[in-house]
Amino acid sequence: MKVIAEFTLIPIGMGVSLSKYVAICERVVSSSGLSYELHANGTNLEGDWDEVMQTIKTCHEQLHGLGVPRIATIVKIGTRSDRDQNMADKVASVQAALKPGE
Amino acid sequence: MKVIAEFTLIPIGMGVSLSKYVAICERVVSSSGLSYELHANGTNLEGDWDEVMQTIKTCHEQLHGLGVPRIATIVKIGTRSDRDQNMADKVASVQAALKPGE
Amino acid sequence: MKVIAEFTLIPIGMGVSLSKYVAICERVVSSSGLSYELHANGTNLEGDWDEVMQTIKTCHEQLHGLGVPRIATIVKIGTRSDRDQNMADKVASVQAALKPGE
Amino acid sequence: MKVIAEFTLIPIGMGVSLSKYVAICERVVSSSGLSYELHANGTNLEGDWDEVMQTIKTCHEQLHGLGVPRIATIVKIGTRSDRDQNMADKVASVQAALKPGE
Numbered sequence: 001m002k003v004i005a006e007f008t009l010i011p012i013g014m015g016v017s018l019s020k021y022v023a024i025c026e027r028v029v030s031s032s033g034l035s036y037e038l039h040a041n042g043t044n045l046e047g048d049w050d051e052v053m054q055t056i057k058t059c060h061e062q063l064h065g066l067g068v069p070r071i072a073t074i075v076k077i078g079t080r081s082d083r084d085q086n087m088a089d090k091v092a093s094v095q096a097a098l099k100p101g102e
Numbered sequence: 103m104k105v106i107a108e109f110t111l112i113p114i115g116m117g118v119s120l121s122k123y124v125a126i127c128e129r130v131v132s133s134s135g136l137s138y139e140l141h142a143n144g145t146n147l148e149g150d151w152d153e154v155m156q157t158i159k160t161c162h163e164q165l166h167g168l169g170v171p172r173i174a175t176i177v178k179i180g181t182r183s184d185r186d187q188n189m190a191d192k193v194a195s196v197q198a199a200l201k202p203g204e
Numbered sequence: 205m206k207v208i209a210e211f212t213l214i215p216i217g218m219g220v221s222l223s224k225y226v227a228i229c230e231r232v233v234s235s236s237g238l239s240y241e242l243h244a245n246g247t248n249l250e251g252d253w254d255e256v257m258q259t260i261k262t263c264h265e266q267l268h269g270l271g272v273p274r275i276a277t278i279v280k281i282g283t284r285s286d287r288d289q290n291m292a293d294k295v296a297s298v299q300a301a302l303k304p305g306e
Numbered sequence: 307m308k309v310i311a312e313f314t315l316i317p318i319g320m321g322v323s324l325s326k327y328v329a330i331c332e333r334v335v336s337s338s339g340l341s342y343e344l345h346a347n348g349t350n351l352e353g354d355w356d357e358v359m360q361t362i363k364t365c366h367e368q369l370h371g372l373g374v375p376r377i378a379t380i381v382k383i384g385t386r387s388d389r390d391q392n393m394a395d396k397v398a399s400v401q402a403a404l405k406p407g408e
Contacts, residue, residue: 001162001166003311004118004347005347006278008382009218010276012214012220012222013219013220014185016216016217016273016357017399019403020315023400024401032390037345037346037375038401039343039345040310040352040393041393042312044345045349046346047357048177049162053155057103057123057151060103060179061103061239062149066104069177069183069184070181070182070183070184070204071181072180072212072214073111073178073180074179074382075176076174076175076348076380077162077174077176078174081170082115082171082172082322087346087347087349090325090347093323094329094332094344096323096325097328097329098329098332098333105249106277107245108245110280112316112318112378114316114324117319118286118318118319119297121297121300121301122301124298125298125302126295128298138245139244140294140295140298140299142207142210142231142250142291143280144245146243146244148244157207165303174316176280176380178212180267182220189244192244192245195223196223196230196242198223201228204248205363205366215369223383226309230378254363257359261355261356264307264385265307269383272384272387274385274388276382276384277382277383277384278380278383279382279383279384280379280381281366281380282377282378282382283366283376284377285376286319286375286376
């Protein structure tokens with residue numbers, strides 16, 4: 001089952017600057033081979049359900065292994081059985097609907 | 103890795119009443135053996151990461167199998183390496199902090 | 205416009221134990237006069253859109269005022285124009301759909 | 307109080323294709339004057355708390371006005387009192403932490 005997902009991981013108990021932990025997750029995501037996109041409020045990624053969830057789990061495992069005591073993550077998961085769709089398609093559909101005359 | 107999680111599953115394309123689909127998920131959760139609690143904005147559950155994620159995946163699979171074409175799910179995941187905590191502990195900690203004199 | 209909402213507020217940069225900050229928010233919510241319910245992954249509340257959002261804003265303001273440098277909050281908002289529904293109705297609808305013979 | 311936020315709005319009861327409703331929200335966001343970015347799982351925006359929340363409220367009002375009976379929206383809100391930060395800064399911080407030697 002293919003998913004288009006987003007996750008936002010918040011390390012708790014490591015101070016106010018989180019970018020180095022987000023960077024560790026980005027390396028995990030990058031080495032997963034999944035399509036992904038970092039944005040200002042999380043990371044979008046797409047692929048097989050199990051691979052996507054394993055990637056997020058690996059982020060938790062790596063950060064706990066580096067001493068992060070507590071992690072809160074928000075995941076959005078979208079699945080469709082009616083048709084195949086990727087992340088770029090979703091944005092393109094909205095942009096098409098925004099065109100004059102539509 | 104133990105997680106305290108919450109998921110909110112939204113079937114899309116099946117009309118405005120969603121309770122029968124939520125009920126199907128509740129049966130999936132109930133038969134998982136995980137501790138859980140249905141509330142007004144989702145279902146809280148706790149247990150091993152893989153079992154929790156498999157439970158949510160099974161909800162998607164069952165609903166797609168019943169003809170739901172599109173599903174959006176929001177998952178909150180909390181993990182801790184500093185101490186063991188369950189769902190009741192989280193609520194009790196807040197209630198203790200609310201007591202007079204605290 | 206009435207909303208049924210949930211918020212989960214995560215203070216960042218104040219250490220690993222968050223219950224005292226959640227308790228401060230509970231006092232804000234409690235004194236708002238809105239119907240609410242604390243659960244293991246957030247607080248459900250319902251009422252007028254502006255009052256609900258003002259309540260969450262007041263939580264941010266009070267916590268920043270107490271020295272919390274960074275806050276991440278996740279809000280779920282549900283609105284309906286087809287019929288009036290409260291938090292208890294949502295849970296009851298699912299429970300009715302779970303009854304044998306349904 | 308400045309916020310960096312994200313919202314994902316899900317119209318319920320209007321079929322499986324949601325892009326035209328997302329496009330209506332994009333017009334609301336665009337005419338708000340706030341900085342924003344559409345991505346595959348939502349819209350990032352930043353600005354004053356009240357203006358951001360009013361923008362999301364206007365999306366709900368417009369869609370209900372067009373006959374959408376039910377809407378579920380997920381909002382992420384980030385506020386900081388320690389320093390000013392915008393959406394581009396957040397991504398740049400992570401990218402800086404990803405550079406070799408860091």
